[in-house]
Amino acid sequence: MTRVPVDHERNQHIINNPKYAELTSKRNAFSITLSVITLVIYFGFIFVIAYHKEILSAQLFEGSVTTVGLPVGVLIILSAILLTGIYVRRANSEFDDLNREIIKEAHE
Amino acid sequence: MSRFLCILAALLLASYGTAFAVDAPVQIQDQGTNSEALIMFVLFVGITLGITKWAAGRTKTTKDFYTAGGGITAFQNSLAIAGDYMSAASFLGISSLVYVSGYDGLIYSVGFLVGWPVILFLIAERLRNLGRFTFAEVAAYRLSHGPVRTFAAIGSLTVVIFYLIAQMVGAGQLIKLMFDMDYAYAVIMVGVLMIVYVTFGGMVATTWVQIVKACLLLTGATIIAIGVMSEYNFSFEALFAKAVEVHPKHLAIMGPGTLVSNPIEAISLGIGLIFGTAGLPHILMRFFTVPDAKAARKSVFYATGFIGYFYILTFIIGFGAITLVSTNPDYVLKLGDIALKGGNNMAAIHLSHAIGGDLFKGFISAVAFATILAVVSGLALAGASAIAHDLYANVFKKDMASEADEMRVSKYASLGLGITAVVLGIAFEKQNVAYMVGLAFAVAASGNFPVLLMSLFWKGLTTRGAVWGGYVGLGVAVLLTILGPTVWKDTLHMGDPLFPFKNPALFSMPFAFIFGWLMSVTDKSECAELDKAGFESQKVRSETGLGAEAAAVH
DSSP, rough: OOOOOHHHHHHHHHHHHHHHHHHHHHHHHHHHHHHHHHHHHHHHHHHHHHHHHHHHHHHTTTTTBBBBBHHHHHHHHHHHHHHHHHHHHHHHIHHHHHHHHHHHHTOO | HHHHHHHHHHHHHHHHHHHHHHHGGGGGGHHHHHHHHHHHHHHHHHHHHHHHHHHHTOSSSHHHHHGGGGGHHHHHOOOOOHHHHHHHHIIIHHHHHHHHHTTTTHHHHHHHHHHHHHIIIIIHHHHHHSSSOOHHHHHHTTTTHHHHHHHHHHHHHHHHHHHHHHHHHHHHHHHHHHHHHOHHHHHHHHHHHHHHHHHHHHHHHHHHHHHHHHHHHHHHHHHHHHHHHHHTOOOOHHHHHHHHHHSSTGGGGSOOTTOOHHHHHHHHHHHHHHHHHTTHHHHHHHGGSSHHHHHHHHEEEEHHHHHHHHHHHOOOOOOHHHHHTTTTTTTSSSTTOOOTTOOOGGGHHHHHHHHHHHHHHHHHHHHHHHHHHHHHHHHHHHHHHHIIIIIIIIIIITTOOOOOHHHHHHHHHHHHHHHHHHHHHHTTSSSOHHHHHHHHHHHIIIIIIHHHHHHOOOOOOOOHHHHHHHHHHHHHHHHHHSSSSIIIIIOOSSSSSOOOOOHHHHHHHHHHHHHHHHHTTTTTSHHHHHHHHHHHHHHHHHHOOOOTHHHHHH
């Protein structure tokens, strides 16, 4: 039965660091919020398709062949890109800065 | 090594030559098209064999072999990820779906894309921080490695095999159609090239072949889309108006149609697509090829951008095919009906001919083929790492295998997988394999993903829970697919399906979570205590990456 060896002392040191609690709570809250937004957008779209197709099949403007569903579909694609961008921006700056401090303090 | 590659290249050319000589007399009208496609294809194979030779020189250790030494940049990795995802099935399949059903094709694209943000938010950086080569290591991180990695390896191999069958059969049919080559020859050629890329070039070659192909595919699809739009002065309204006029379903193609008629089916499909993506081993392994969590995140962002852009292009391509291909007697079986010569999956290929003539069609055909080659190579590498790194080195040799031994096994595993893929590709020639990709996603969503998620986020998960949850989820997904309409009714012709839905994920995924939970909370063993005790340190490493730096240093 193999397991990864653990440096308990260092881990405890990190867990006791208030910055670690700050990082994990902030980052997890952020990723869960964004995940929920993503899933609500997507399953909202699926629910409309399942129960109210006519909303998406409506004309985009008077006399147009283009329907409301087209910009909606494209916007959902763009929202996926946008949401990942928002996460990466904050994670690679704010969260990574905090993380660097935690690691630095762990080695002290 | 280099001599081997030369001989191989010569053999491939020779086999092409023979295949053409044999088929030439019957296929006179397509000769011109084929030679252009052939030249471009040979060019692609030449370049990729060159890459493989270069990569072979840089593949010395298992780390090089599985993860390209962790030295792939975020941007390169994003192209490779996008390349893995933009398979021939998405390019030809989704554009054909749009061609046949219009708006419904977009629903699929959206579902395929939405998995990516979820992977980023929940999985990507934790995976990078905890694992070295395979997602199995991450799932088993604080659990007993033997049983959990055995499960994860079996889950990976199941996904890889189903995916490979779909790709091989698709490859054989496509090549047969485009190059007039015998189906079996085509499948063997794909298998041989895949084995060469993977065994000699490992992850370095697999990644660069994927990058080259992703660039070619994005370029090709962009040119087709611009070609379509320029016919309509870049007015979407004009394009859609023409499509509505000529398509037999008329205005119905502009809104959701019958494809997603049943709400439960739609939700089940969505769950399978979103969470399946997060359980695909050949996608997850790409997060180990970048230096750190930061690069892992960035690669998902860029990849989501590329994939989203690509899906918008396939939508334009599908509509372009409605207006420019379905109205042309050269491409349709009979005017007034949209059924295409060579099958509806040829929509994008015919469209490339309508836009750029023989030369461009040759280019797009070669790109489609390159796509298949690159995707099967990624799959084979994922399968080989599950066999060599998880099953052989960890489970069988208890982590005592030497580097050289593991390398050797991984190469044999690639060879074995290549041969298996060829055999299955030939065996399934006459079968409808469209459900195989769906099955791969369902298994990934119901077996691999729940175990990974619970292991990362739920302290209470024990080894027993992970193993039970994983196998039950995997088994139920396979069982419900077999009992469902696509296999039971359409493939086996056994009458009415015993399970009414095509997509099982909504039902099979909860099984994994319920069994994972139940078998964990009732687990009073000593092992369970150790499993739970390891959660804190796993969390520290997954959140901070501390301890993972060593794995990232080249």
